[in-house]
Amino acid sequence: MESIKFGNLLINFTTQFTRLWNNKGSPNASPVGFWRPVPSADFLTDYFPLGDHAVAGHSDINQKTVVAVVSEAPAQTEEERTKGKALMPPDEFEKVWDDKGSQAHSNGAIWRPLPPTGYVAMGLVATDGYDKPSRNTVRCVRADLVIASYISDLIWNNRRSPARLDFSAWSISPPGAAAGEVYLSAGTFVGAASYTKPSVHIAAYSLRMQIPLQVSVPPPAPALAGEQQPSPFEKAEVTHIAKLAWFTVKDPNLSPLQQLRTSPTYRLERADKYILVGFGHNRSSLNQSFKWTATRGQNGSSLKTLTHTTAIEIGTEWGFNVWGASGKVSAKLSGGLTHTQTSSDGWTTSTAFEVNATVLFWSSFSGHRLR
Numbered sequence: 001m002e003s004i005k006f007g008n009l010l011i012n013f014t015t016q017f018t019r020l021w022n023n024k025g026s027p028n029a030s031p032v033g034f035w036r037p038v039p040s041a042d043f044l045t046d047y048f049p050l051g052d053h054a055v056a057g058h059s060d061i062n063q064k065t066v067v068a069v070v071s072e073a074p075a076q077t078e079e080e081r082t083k084g085k086a087l088m089p090p091d092e093f094e095k096v097w098d099d100k101g102s103q104a105h106s107n108g109a110i111w112r113p114l115p116p117t118g119y120v121a122m123g124l125v126a127t128d129g130y131d132k133p134s135r136n137t138v139r140c141v142r143a144d145l146v147i148a149s150y151i152s153d154l155i156w157n158n159r160r161s162p163a164r165l166d167f168s169a170w171s172i173s174p175p176g177a178a179a180g181e182v183y184l185s186a187g188t189f190v191g192a193a194s195y196t197k198p199s200v201h202i203a204a205y206s207l208r209m210q211i212p213l214q215v216s217v218p219p220p221a222p223a224l225a226g227e228q229q230p231s232p233f234e235k236a237e238v239t240h241i242a243k244l245a246w247f248t249v250k251d252p253n254l255s256p257l258q259q260l261r262t263s264p265t266y267r268l269e270r271a272d273k274y275i276l277v278g279f280g281h282n283r284s285s286l287n288q289s290f291k292w293t294a295t296r297g298q299n300g301s302s303l304k305t306l307t308h309t310t311a312i313e314i315g316t317e318w319g320f321n322v323w324g325a326s327g328k329v330s331a332k333l334s335g336g337l338t339h340t341q342t343s344s345d346g347w348t349t350s351t352a353f354e355v356n357a358t359v360l361f362w363s364s365f366s367g368h369r370l371r
Helices: 078-083 254-262 300-310
Strands: 004-006 010-015 017-022 033-037 053-055 067-072 092-099 109-115 125-128 140-142 146-147 149-159 166-173 182-186 190-192 206-211 213-215 237-243 267-271 274-283 286-296 318-321 328-331 349-357 364-370
Touching: 004 206, 017 109, 017 125, 053 149, 092 190, 166 206, 166 328, 274 286, 274 349
Parallel strands: none
Antiparallel strands: 004 010, 010 067, 017 033, 033 053, 092 109, 109 125, 146 206, 149 166, 166 190, 182 206, 182 328, 213 237, 237 267, 274 364, 286 349, 318 328
């Protein structure tokens, strides 16, 4: 797929991994495997993982799991040049845990990247053995390109393991997205040297990106060409086009991997048209009042159908697991696209209102509304 650009950060995805360490051989321990994303040598040169991927089990995850990888885009604006590079290698690594005493077939350890000032680490890193990872293993991201996130579901802990140190690995969940934005947990994990869920974690972040929106000129307001009543419906014209990445849409016909490979983007269109509210013709020599009743608001049933089939909610933030516990998304369409209005019954319920007009003498009048 074409990379997603946010500032001078490029975001793409890989389904290829290298196994780093698993706890095979550790008696009574729940199985776990730690994997490093491998950007495609053919399509994703100069891309890096943001952290490693933890899975509760020993099965091979290649071509079965998707995680995000990132690259540096050339700075195109003065603002991007002023802010500096999107990505930097960590300054150092701090050991969080090792498996000493676990009796696993191989040794393993978990490390936290220590980012440079102004950058954040977006997950932890595993090693096969107890040696510190290379600084080129992962990249840290400039702080304005990510969003602080929550600790989510438990991936694994070593509660029944004979290892000397306790450890638990947790997934990351983004907060509710701001209008016009998407927040995506990259498939990394955070961990703690205990079995208690951390309330916060210094490496719990999600990627930020915007929903591209193309806006066209709205259709011109209709005008009376004579004394005849005009058509009740004007022609609808597409005025807004949103480009949605595959991971923001729950397609009932495709799995996430199939979406990535065959349908990496979705097109959401908004069409506007004028609807005749009322028509009046004053044939007298006196002023004449006209009153019409119209409705405003969205069609709730059609919006519920859209949400049921795609997970997209027009008037609010939506989200779901993209690929299991370790990949979650939060998204929200911009107000300019949704054109929602609130009422005491909620914005999905059509409410009635009155249109009053006074037509003088032998004039003609037609009232319209934009929906």
